[in-house]
Every structure is written in structure tokens, then in C-alpha cells.
Amino acid sequence: MRGCRKMALKALDIYKLLPKKNCKECGDPTCLTFAMKLAGGKADVSLCPYLDDHAKAVLGASTRPPIRLVKIGVGERSFKIGEETVLYRHEKTFYHPPGIIFRIPDTLPEEEIAKITRRVRDETFTRVGSDLRFSGIAIENTSGSAKTFENAVAAVERQQCHLPPVLIAKDPAAFSGALVHCGSYRPLLHAATPGNYKEMCALAKQHGCPLVIRANSIDGLVQLVKDCTAEGVQDLLLDTAPTTLGDFVARSTDIRQLAITRAIPELGYPVYLDATATGSQDAALILGIVKYASVIVTDPLTPGPAKAALTLRQNIYTDPQKPIQMNPGLYRVGTPDKKAPVLMTVNFSLTFFTLQGYLESTRIPCFMLIVDTEGLSVLTAVAAGKLSEMLVRDSIKKFGVEDEVSHRKLIIPGYASPLSGRIEDATGWKVLVGPRDAAEIGDYLVEEWKKASGA
Numbered sequence: 158m159r160g161c162r163k164m165a166l167k168a169l170d171i172y173k174l175l176p177k178k179n180c181k182e183c184g185d186p187t188c189l190t191f192a193m194k195l196a197g198g199k200a201d202v203s204l205c206p207y208l209d210d211h212a213k214a215v216l217g218a219s220t221r222p223p224i225r226l227v228k229i230g231v232g233e234r235s236f237k238i239g240e241e242t243v244l245y246r247h248e249k250t251f252y253h254p255p256g257i258i259f260r261i262p263d264t265l266p267e268e269e270i271a272k273i274t275r276r277v278r279d280e281t282f283t284r285v286g287s288d289l290r291f292s293g294i295a296i297e298n299t300s301g302s303a304k305t306f307e308n309a310v311a312a313v314e315r316q317q318c319h320l321p322p323v324l325i326a327k328d329p330a331a332f333s334g335a336l337v338h339c340g341s342y343r344p345l346l347h348a349a350t351p352g353n354y355k356e357m358c359a360l361a362k363q364h365g366c367p368l369v370i371r372a373n374s375i376d377g378l379v380q381l382v383k384d385c386t387a388e389g390v391q392d393l394l395l396d397t398a399p400t401t402l403g404d405f406v407a408r409s410t411d412i413r414q415l416a417i418t419r420a421i422p423e424l425g426y427p428v429y430l431d432a433t434a435t436g437s438q439d440a441a442l443i444l445g446i447v448k449y450a451s452v453i454v455t456d457p458l459t460p461g462p463a464k465a466a467l468t469l470r471q472n473i474y475t476d477p478q479k480p481i482q483m484n485p486g487l488y489r490v491g492t493p494d495k496k497a498p499v500l501m502t503v504n505f506s507l508t509f510f511t512l513q514g515y516l517e518s519t520r521i522p523c524f525m526l527i528v529d530t531e532g533l534s535v536l537t538a539v540a541a542g543k544l545s546e547m548l549v550r551d552s553i554k555k556f557g558v559e560d561e562v563s564h565r566k567l568i569i570p571g572y573a574s575p576l577s578g579r580i581e582d583a584t585g586w587k588v589l590v591g592p593r594d595a596a597e598i599g600d601y602l603v604e605e606w607k608k609a610s611g612a
């Protein structure tokens with residue numbers, strides 16, 4: 158197996174397949190430049206209109222994303238997985254966060270099924286400006302009865318949540334009745350094995366569903382990928398059938414590495430993890446998020462682990478090269494009047510939400526003037542020249558601060574104190590230097606602002 162690895166094409170190999178017209182129609186000055194971009198995954202082969210069929214086939218295969226993009230579900234709550242390109246987040250970014258799916262055994266009473274389904278539909282945890290939610294419901298045929306399975310799927314669908322479903326059953330015959338209720342929602346089917354892949358592929362093709370394949374070795378997965386794609390199913394997920402956390406991490410890491418280097422292109426599919434099968438669900442959930450799982454099925458989580466998982470997922474799937482940013486603008490805390498203080502700060506999300514939290518706890522209504530430092534913190538923005546007196550002046554004008562308050566006093570963060578004189582000169586506003594630590598803003602407003610404003 159490993160002796161027949163296909164390596165990604167290098168720029169010179171790609172160049173040999175190009176027409177060498179140097180016509181610039183692809184947007185690059187020469188065919189060689191275009192080849193270098195293709196090799197780095199920074200251009201699309203379709204940009205060159207002169208490729209022959211052979212070149213298209215070879216280049217298309219070697220320059221497309223090494224892990225296939227797969228969509229689960231339909232509509233507003235559908236989600237995409239795959240299309241990852243790196244092993245380590247600091248190299249670039251991870252693109253598609255894993256779906257965290259709550260599993261329901263089909264033996265559960267209908268009211269319990271409805272309750273869990275509504276929880277996944279409604280529960281939202283807002284953090285640094287983003288709404289974090291669970292991704293879907295998995296119904297497992299633990300009863301072994303096709304009719305019970307169908308009834309449980311119907312009970313989920315009666316809630317009309319249109320959450321992406323995952324259907325889990327050992328017997329392919331059990332799926333037919335269940336798919337009557339959710340077949341048009343592009344459910345994920347679990348799982349094709351060497352013994353049943355033909356029936357599972359037939360179901361996946363008939364309903365247009367993505368399909369999990371399950372084997373406990375790399376060679377077994379590669380063979381199943383070949384078998385299922387030969388049957389015409391392209392949207393696959395890989396379940397490595399781990400029984401320990403070590404198994405999962407080792408296999409999942411191997412798969413990511415072999416896929417992104419294109420050493421074994423057949424492994425270029427997202428990974429599925431049953432977090433309950435490894436002995437410690439919470440630990441499996443964390444490792445799944447960090448180590449490359451794209452769909453993670455768990456028992457319904459209690460609030461603590463639920464928040465921890467959603468927070469971790471958000472952190473891992475945030476581009477490390479782009480700080481989380483707020484939209485610049487004028488934000489109200491409470492119901493400020495014309496005499497309310499105006500506090501200027503940067504649009505780095507953590508700065509915004511930290512300051513906002515402390516301001517809310519003071520119960521002093523005020524305005525927050527958020528200026529665009531491209532998501533940099535105050536200290537970094539001052540050092541990098543991204544926070545300037547001109548930016549503050551333009552932001553005051555742009556966001557109509559002068560119309561909102563009758564005074565002309567601006568509180569700036571303590572770390573921006575070197576700019577205080579220049580901001581005064583540029584804006585004509587009196588600048589008050591606030592504390593460096595947002596935790597001290599309450600005392601500052603009570604003592605310093607009241608003094609300065611004559612309140």
C-alpha cells in the first residue's frame with residue numbers, strides 16, 4: 158500500500174504540462190509563475206483556457222484540496238466539513254469546524270427525544286460576538302428493530318427543526334423506513350463496512366447522502382474508499398473504529414498527514430468520531446476537536462462540558478493570523494444621555510467584550526467608540542502605528558459621536574496615553590487617560606469621570 162504513494166506535483170512537473178504560451182490570460186505573467194502558484198495551492202487550473210484534457214485530469218487531481226469538502230444536512234443548519242490543508246493550525250488555519258452531534262438511542266421515549274431535539278435546536282452560547290451551537294442529532298438503532306428506528310427518526314422530524322441528522326444502524330435494511338422521514342435532508346449514514354458497503358452505497362446514492370465508512374486500519378479504510386467510490390459514492394467520511402483515545406489520535410493523525418501530503422489520496426476525506434466508544438467521552442470530545450475529527454457524536458452533554466467543547470471548537474477554528482474583530486462603531490452600554498462618558502478603544506474582540514462586561518457592571522450608561530485597528534489590541538496597535546490620532550478623529554466624525562453627546566471629552570485606554578496630546582490636537586476634544594486594566598474602569602468612572610465632567 159505505502160509503496161504506491163502519489164506525491165503532490167512540484168512546480169516544474171506542473172510547468173511541463175502547461176501550454177507555455179506565456180499569454181498572461183491566467184492572470185500571471187508566465188506559465189512558470191502560474192505553475193508555482195498551482196503547486197502552492199494558490200491558483201485554480203481552470204484559469205488557463207489552453208490546457209488539454211490530459212493536463213486537466215492530472216493537474217485537477219493534484220491541485221484540488223487534499224481533503225474533500227462534504228456537506229451534511231440542508232438549509233440553515235447544514236454544515237460543511239473537510240477541505241483542510243494543514244497539520245498544524247499555526248501553519249495556516251483550520252477551515253471547517255467539526256459538527257458536534259448529540260446521539261439519541263431509538264429506545265428513548267418520544268418526549269425525551271423531543272426534548273433533546275429542541276435543546277439542539279435552541280441552545281445557543283454567545284461568545285466574543287459569535288453564536289455557538291450544537292450541530293445535529295444522531296439517532297442510533299440500538300433496539301435492533303427497523304420499526305423502532307423509524308419511529309425515533311419520525312419523532313425527531315416531528316419537531317420540524319431540520320437539524321442535520323445522522324442515522325446509525327448495523328443492518329442496512331433498517332435505514333429504508335428511517336429515510337422516508339429524513340431522506341431529503343441529506344442525513345449522514347453510518348456505516349459502510351466490507352460486509353455491507355454495496356447496500357449502504359445504494360442507499361447513499363438513492364437519497365444523495367454522505368456515507369461514513371468504518372474500518373480499524375488505514376489499509377481497510379483505503380480499500381473501502383476504493384470500493385465505495387467505484388460504486389459511485391463520493392461524499393465519504395472515515396471512521397477509524399477506535400476503542401481507546403490513543404487509537405483515535407494515532408489513526409486520525411496518520412490520516413491527516415497522509416491526506417494533506419497526498420501520499421495516500423484515498424484518505425482525503427473528513428474523519429468521523431464516536432466519542433462514546435473510547436472510554437472517556439469528554440476527553441475524546443476534546444481530542445476530536447483538536448486532532449482532526451470533522452463529525453463528533455456524543456451523548457447529550459451537561460452544561461459545563463457543553464460550553465467547554467463549544468469554546469474550544471471556536472478557538473481552534475479561528476484563523477490564528479486574524480484576530481477576532483468587532484465592527485468599528487459607536488456602541489451603547491445601557492441608555493446613555495448627552496452627558497454620558499465616551500470611552501474609546503480598539504476593535505479586538507476580547508478587548509471589547511472585557512471592557513463591555515466591566516462597564517455593564519458599573520451600571521453607568523456610556524458610549525464605547527470602537528476604532529478599526531484591524532483587530533489588534535491597544536498596546537500592539539499603538540506600537541504598530543495602527544492606532545493614531547487621525548483614526549480617532551475620523552472615527553468620531555464617521556460614527557456621529559458629536560451628535561450623541563453635548564460634551565467634548567474622550568476617555569482613552571491607559572496603554573494609549575502616548576497619543577493623548579496628539580488626539581487632543583487632532584480632534585479638539587479633551588482627552589482623559591483611563592486605566593490600563595479594564596477591571597479598574599468602574600472606580601475610574603466613579604472618581605475621575607465625575608470629577609472631570611463636574612457631575
Ligand code: SF4
Binds near residue numbers: 175178179181188
Ligand atoms: S493562461 Fe495558460 S498558457 Fe497562458 S500564461 Fe497562463 S498558464 Fe501559460
